[in-house]
Amino acid sequence: MPPVKVTLVEIIDEKKNQILLKRSTEGVNSGLWNGLGGEIGEGETPLQAMMREVQEESGLKIKSFMYHGALTVFLGGALSPSFIIYVFSSTGSAGKLKGDGRNELKWFPLDAVPSSSMRQDDFVWLPYVLKKRRWVSGNFEFGSDNLLRAAEIVPMTEGEDFNERVRKSVGVA
Numbered sequence: 001m002p003p004v005k006v007t008l009v010e011i012i013d014e015k016k017n018q019i020l021l022k023r024s025t026e027g028v029n030s031g032l033w034n035g036l037g038g039e040i041g042e043g044e045t046p047l048q049a050m051m052r053e054v055q056e057e058s059g060l061k062i063k064s065f066m067y068h069g070a071l072t073v074f075l076g077g078a079l080s081p082s083f084i085i086y087v088f089s090s091t092g093s094a095g096k097l098k099g100d101g102r103n104e105l106k107w108f109p110l111d112a113v114p115s116s117s118m119r120q121d122d123f124v125w126l127p128y129v130l131k132k133r134r135w136v137s138g139n140f141e142f143g144s145d146n147l148l149r150a151a152e153i154v155p156m157t158e159g160e161d162f163n164e165r166v167r168k169s170v171g172v173a
Contacts, residue, residue, distance in 0.1 A: 003072070003081040007050040008037040009088040010129050011060070012110070019113065020097075022057060023104040028075065028083075033106075033114050034122065037085075046086035054093070057100050064092035068128060069135035069156075073121070076144045089129045120148035128153060 011020040021033040036057045040049040047067075054062055068087045075082040099105050108114065110130065115123070121140040128135060134156045141150040 001080075003084045005040045005046070005084045005086070006038055007040060007046050007053055007086045007088065008035045009050050009054055009062070009065070009090055010035040010126070011054070011058075011062075011090045011093055012130075013107065014091050016107070017110050018107040019110055020058070020105060020107055021113070023106070023117070025102050025104075029119065031117070032119055033108075033117050034119065040086075047088075050086070050088050054090075057103060058095075058105055059098040060093040060095045062090045062093055065090045066132060066134075068125075068133070069138060071121070071125060071138040071140060074139075074141040075146075076142065077149075087125065087129065089132070121151060124151045125153060128155065 012018070013020070020036070022036050023033050024030050036054050037050060038053045038057070040046055041052075044052070047065075050065070051062055054060055065088050068089060071083075071085040071087060072081045073083040073085060074080070097105060113126075121142075124140070125135070125138055136154040136156055138153045139150070140148065140152075143149045
């Protein structure tokens with residue numbers, strides 16, 4: 001079975017030093033805090049899906065964003081990927097925050113994210129997002145007990161042309 005392709009965006013309010021997180025009520029992240037996002041629809045690019053998911057889940061419209069890279073996730077000791085996650089961040093959004101009725105939304109201080117209620121892999125890639133860094137690839141393997149068994153992020157090197165590398169894959173002009 002091919003991996004499920006999803007988007008994830010971390011919305012950051014730099015003036016208030018806060019991050020908007022969502023506590024999911026369904027799927028592999030049920031009960032956990034994470035960024036906004038979801039499955040990429042048929043015919044959508046990751047960028048289009050990210051914009052749609054943010055609007056649906058929060059009522060916000062993304063005004064500025066950064067694409068950081070893709071994460072490949074293997075769940076339950078699987079040999080083939082379960083998910084490919086296209087990770088974005090945004091420091092510019094507009095609109096009034098309103099939930100979708102399924103998930104809880106909350107702003108957290110950047111130095112007080114609810115670490116005990118987040119996925120283990122978040123603490124590997126989230127520091128890259130907060131430092132506005134990009135990566136070439138990221139791989140995460142979880143055992144059948146849902147504990148993180150292996151993690152790797154390959155960061156971009158100085159002078160590497162990130163835009164040329166990923167432009168077409170995420171639908172950024």
